[in-house]
Amino acid sequence: MTDLLTYPDVVQYAVPFFIAAILIELLWIVFRGKGGRYETRDAVTSLIMGAGNVASGIALGFLAWGVFMVLWRITPLDLGTAWWVVALCFVLDDLRYYWVHRFGHRIRWVWASHVNHHSSQHYNLTTALRQTWTGTFTFMMVVRAPLILLGFHPAMVLFVGGLNLIYQFWIHTEAIGKMPRWFEALMNTPSHHRVHHGRNARYLDCNYAGVFIVWDKLFGTFVPEQEDERPDYGLVHNLGTFNPLRVAFHEWVGMFTDMAQPGLTWRERLMYAIAPPGWCHDGSRQTSDGIKRSHLQRHPEDRGTPGFE
Amino acid sequence: MPLHILITLVVAGIAFIALLTWAFGLSRPLRLKTSDEARAAWLRHWPEDTVGAVHIAPDGAAALIETDHGPGVVFAMGADSTGHRLDGAEIRETPKGLRIIFHDFATPRLDVPLPPEARARWQQILTEAA
Numbered sequence A: 001m002t003d004l005l006t007y008p009d010v011v012q013y014a015v016p017f018f019i020a021a022i023l024i025e026l027l028w029i030v031f032r033g034k035g036g037r038y039e040t041r042d043a044v045t046s047l048i049m050g051a052g053n054v055a056s057g058i059a060l061g062f063l064a065w066g067v068f069m070v071l072w073r074i075t076p077l078d079l080g081t082a083w084w085v086v087a088l089c090f091v092l093d094d095l096r097y098y099w100v101h102r103f104g105h106r107i108r109w110v111w112a113s114h115v116n117h118h119s120s121q122h123y124n125l126t127t128a129l130r131q132t133w134t135g136t137f138t139f140m141m142v143v144r145a146p147l148i149l150l151g152f153h154p155a156m157v158l159f160v161g162g163l164n165l166i167y168q169f170w171i172h173t174e175a176i177g178k179m180p181r182w183f184e185a186l187m188n189t190p191s192h193h194r195v196h197h198g199r200n201a202r203y204l205d206c207n208y209a210g211v212f213i214v215w216d217k218l219f220g221t222f223v224p225e226q227e228d229e230r231p232d233y234g235l236v237h238n239l240g241t242f243n244p245l246r247v248a249f250h251e252w253v254g255m256f257t258d259m260a261q262p263g264l265t266w267r268e269r270l271m272y273a274i275a276p277p278g279w280c281h282d283g284s285r286q287t288s289d290g291i292k293r294s295h296l297q298r299h300p301e302d303r304g305t306p307g308f309e
Numbered sequence B: 001m002p003l004h005i006l007i008t009l010v011v012a013g014i015a016f017i018a019l020l021t022w023a024f025g026l027s028r029p030l031r032l033k034t035s036d037e038a039r040a041a042w043l044r045h046w047p048e049d050t051v052g053a054v055h056i057a058p059d060g061a062a063a064l065i066e067t068d069h070g071p072g073v074v075f076a077m078g079a080d081s082t083g084h085r086l087d088g089a090e091i092r093e094t095p096k097g098l099r100i101i102f103h104d105f106a107t108p109r110l111d112v113p114l115p116p117e118a119r120a121r122w123q124q125i126l127t128e129a130a
Helices: A014-031 A041-075 A083-106 A108-118 A141-148 A154-169 A182-185 A192-198 A214-221 A244-258 A266-274 A288-298 B001-025 B035-047 B114-127
Strands: B051-056 B062-067 B072-077 B080-083 B089-096 B099-100 B110-115
Touching: A014 B001, A041 A141, A041 A288, A041 B001, A083 A108, A083 A141, A083 A214, A108 A244, A108 A266, A141 A154, A182 B110, A192 B114, A244 A266, A288 B114, B035 B051, B035 B062, B035 B072, B035 B080, B051 B114, B062 B099, B089 B114, B099 B114
Parallel strands: none
Antiparallel strands: B051 B062, B062 B072, B072 B080, B089 B099, B099 B110
């Protein structure tokens, strides 16, 4: 069993590709007059969030790495480094991503980190880079533990995780409509992921997939993009600032402010951290389930249609 | 990748993309021109509200919205908008208009340029609602 296995940091190597692809998308939109929207401050905020994400990875990555190496020393299993092991690791890591992402929308503690990825009202390739600075503090690294305990080397697990993130870059665009039917059936695509970024009641809390959309179909969270309902991008309550520090930390501040309110029971304080976003001890706010129910009261004709089943 | 190359790439990339979007005229902020536009912008954020009167600031960057849930303000966020209720907000007069302090980390404050007459009207509505 080796500790010294290394793989390239593929996300860092992909940075030139990210910049080139953004420039191509921007020029496409400007000169073709379709395929999405760009706005200066929104794009700059997204790019700064992306840079901050890389910086936080460099600064805090050793914490997750330390935990993974402890697990690697504990496990008696070592699957080696054959190509099929890497491929299997990629698929299982994508399943891991599905659940971390689902937790990221259903547990406020994790949402506090993930929310900034959804905080743009635009949907273009810069939105893909609007990533968290605080992922380490969600402790979602533990969801990778089973992979390592099964015998996948930590370096391999991080490598396929990087490939997963790179795959997800290109799906953050309105410039691509739909891919061939077989591809849409199997893979996460721009169409599926536009739905995930929609703040429409219909599109809340669905399409969590990273690479393979089959996970959503398997676990009942898939909603197809509707031709008659364009996704309205952003948050249910959109931010009133482009300040990257506020974008990065606003939900953490909101959550701890809620938890610190006087007169709450300890259970209520805990629920502000672990219940779905929008949970409130006095019922004055709405979770995504409540928003869907309210929508159906106003639009009963939508009952039974995708997203309201 | 060596760190100094990564940093150079990132900084230059962000600066170039920002410059291009600005040069292509993609920095123009949203301007609310009609009451219907302001009403639609509010209902996009608060779809359950019943909207009453709408008061658009002269520059179109913000509008005071009277609703059955109390007053709120909808305002430009780049090319888009956001809407915020005003319960708990602090209103201060400035030389050019009003400053609204939301006491919300995600939406700290908004400066609304208003001539004296409109300023008085906004303050009256906000005082009555308080």
